Amino acid sequence: MSRAVRFHEYGDASVLRIENIDVPAPAADEVQIAVKAIGLNRAETMFRSGRYLQEAVFPSQLGYEAAGLVKTLGANVQGFAPGDAVSVIPTLDMARWPTYGEIINIPAKYVVRHPAKLTFEQAAASWMQYVTAWGALVAQAQLRGGDFVIVSAASSSVGIAAIQIARSVGATVIATTRTRAKAQPLLDAGAHHVIATSEEDLAARVREITQGKGARVVFDPIGGPAIAQLAACMAFGGILLEYGALSTEEGTFPQFALLGQCLTFKGYLYIEVTSNDALLERAKAFINAGLESGALTPLISHTFRFDAIQDATRFLESNEQVGKIVVTLD
Structure with missing residues (x-):
């Protein structure tokens, strides 16, 4: 069992619930990650309130970004090993591959070994x-x-x-x-x-x-x-x-x-980038180089604990922040 954020109806931040769920083993092309930090995005608030390009099927999970440690690998995945520090590039479907949870499965093409100098909070605040x-x-x-x-x-x-x-x-x-x-x-x-x-x-x-x-x-x-x-x-x-x-x-x-x-x-x-393999590889190379050199430095406005996901979401929707809002997990 793993804790994850789900919602059972459209609404404001109060519809978000932390629930225990069974997380399946990763599919052949997926990486399973023990999450340390989650980056919040406005797209997720739009999805939760029914104003996004994608419709939810209830109960639904959500989330585009996270960073953590590789837990296990799908059968066909190469280039990663258990214990690797990685971060998640937003996938094409946040309900299928959600990141608001303690344990998540993500297709390997959207998983990146970020520069070691980054904290998990910074890594979770980078890719979107x-x-x-x-x-x-x-x-x-x-x-x-x-x-x-x-x-x-x-x-x-x-x-x-x-x-x-x-x-x-x-x-x-x-x-x-x-x-x-x-x-x-x-x-x-x-x-x-x-x-x-x-x-x-x-x-x-x-x-x-x-x-x-x-x-x-x-x-x-x-x-x-x-x-x-x-x-x-x-x-x-x-x-x-x-x-x-x-x-x-x-x-x-x-x-x-x-x-x-x-x-x-x-x-x-x-x-347009994440659905194009060649563009995605170019983006990974440019961004990782910038993160390594310091030319790109994630600006974190505020961090919240996982149990305060509703408060974190409300702060995102307040528009008071300058930079990224991050949720952390033990």
Whole structure:
């Protein structure tokens, strides 16, 4: 028997229960892991509340990220051994391969030996954010030195990861946040400039920072009216990658900016990387190298004990954090 988080109906954090379950032996291509830390993601709160791309079958488990020690291996798995310290790249199905539990089974292709310098908490806080940001900025936008990139809602874990990845390739980062309250933490995290969108004219500040050129790359999880606002900030031939829909409002489509500036707007999901073996290997190599060198350093906002999973989830949904929320297990 192993403790795991399950929910039996959609709802707020109060529907999450810690229950004892039987964990099967790993399948032929799976690694069984004794979990030491779990990274929380907004996708999991959306899944729990019925607002995600995937529907739950009750009772359902959940979770995309974790780190721990290899417990045992499936029959066909090579390259790992019991006792190895590993972390989990988000799979394609959190209900089938959940991470909110003491013992989990994960397909070997989504298990990584992370740099030994990382704590389990840091390792559990790495892969969703860095894979998401790498896939958009490096693989798709081909961000490079000399580029200006706007990272909106930048205090999220993915936003912090995007700041670090952009800096690692030599780009100039313009981070946005709603108020000045998070400006200094974002500067401390590596942003070159921070714009408080409720207090400043976004387009005017971007023109000032870029000396009228605009930003070639925009990385946005908000959508809605923000798309038109960001389009007004972009350089000729720029690309906007939309990886979320935090806004519940419909926005005006900026057709004149799109045409006049020859812009590209693209919806983007991390599964574009994790479902492509070649891209996933490139992402692993880039991210592990950055974690080893220190160019990529997971920023942990707060840690909670496993028994406080409801409180940890509520804190995630409060939007008070700058960086990642992690849950730890003995």
